[in-house]
Amino acid sequence: MDSAASMRFFISLCQKRSLSATALEMDITPSAATKKLASIEDQMGVKxxxxxTRKISLTPEGEIYLSYAQKLVSDMDLMQEAIRNQSSNPAGQLNIHAPLGFGRKYIAPLVSEFSDLHPDLAVRLTLSDKHVLPPDDAVDILIRFGELPDSRLIARKIAPNRRFICASPKYLDQFGRPETPNDLLNHKAIALRQNDETANLWRLSKGNDVHSIRVPVKLSSNDGQVALQWAIDGHGLVMRAQWDLAKHIREGALELVLEDYETPAADIYAVYQQKARLATRTALFLDHLESSFLTQTTSTDYW
Incomplete structure (x- = not known):
């Protein structure tokens, strides 16, 4: 019998002043009630x-036990009520880390929406393209792209996302449109350097046909928007994620090449700590993320 249940039983017994009445209230047999009382006294080591045969009364030790039991049970009831209120009206602070460009364009607006839905909750959004460790006490949710480096991490796939190679029509009209991965060797590339990745090594595959091409780099940057703008300006080919390209493809500022070839996965994941139960604020934001991106990936934001 756990301590909380023991205290509730004892409080009821003191109120009823009858083992049989207490047994009836708790839906147990009188003999079970007698055993419960004996178990509590054995645990305390005192009577x-x-x-x-006619009544029960408290010993001095019983008076002390009752006094503390009433306070502790009251505090537990208040705690449970606070947790229930938190579940419906989450408070506290939620810490989110996301890539700079993606976070600015997509995560920040979702945080704004989420804040309107839960006004008692504070959110700290950190945007950076620097490599960060898996979530800890300082980061509740880490947004990242691509396959996870550690299978022990807990991650929730928020949305599918592909990388594509593209260039401006101006560049392609001047230098030609690559038809095979090896044609990339005759082109100028714009490299995005992040997290010490090999920026000029582009991997493409179609079925069992796999290519790793070291593209000739003309310009490089650690800022995705800068690299994208250079491509729009006609300086070369760039490999970028679908979410970043969609608007420019639809407007005709960029054109896809080698579209039939797959590039390394860039699916969007939310990584978080492994816990028996997530804090309500974390679970609610994960649900908000997933439902929002489900809407976006079926809208004109993607092609």
Whole structure:
């Protein structure tokens, strides 16, 4: 019998002043009630109740036990109520880390929406393209792209996302449109350097046909928007994620090449700590993320 249940039983017994009445209230047999009282007294190591054939009364130790039990049970009830209120009206602070460009364009607006839905919750959004460690006490949710480096991490796939190679029509009209991965060797590339990745090594595959091409780099940057703008300006080919390209493809500022070839996965994941139960604020934001991106990936934001 756990301590909380023991205290609730004892409080009921003191109120009813009858083992049989307490047994009836708790839907147990009188003999089970007698055993519960004996178990509590054994645990405390003292006699708590004086029993006669006509009535029961508290020993001095029983008075002390009752006094503390009432306070502790009251505090537990208040705690449970606070947790229930938190579940419906989450408070506290939620810490989110996301890539700079993606976070600015997509995560920040979702945080704004989420804040309107839960006004008592504070959110700290950190945007950076620097490599960060898996979530800890300082980061509740880490947004990242591509396959996870550690299978022990807990991650939730928020949305599918592909990388594509593209260039401006101006560049392609001047230098030609690559038809095979090896044609990339005759082109100028714009490299995005992040997290010490090999920026000029582009991997493409179609079925069992796999290519790793070291593209000739003309310009490089650690800022995705800068690299994208250079491509729009006609300086070369760039490999970028679908979410970043969609608007420019639809407007005709960029054109896809080698579209039939797959590039390394860039699916969007939310990584978080492994816990028996997520904090309500974390679970709610994960649900908000997933439902929002489900809407976006079926809208004109993607092609």
């Amino acid at each position: 708590l109740i004086n029993r006669t």
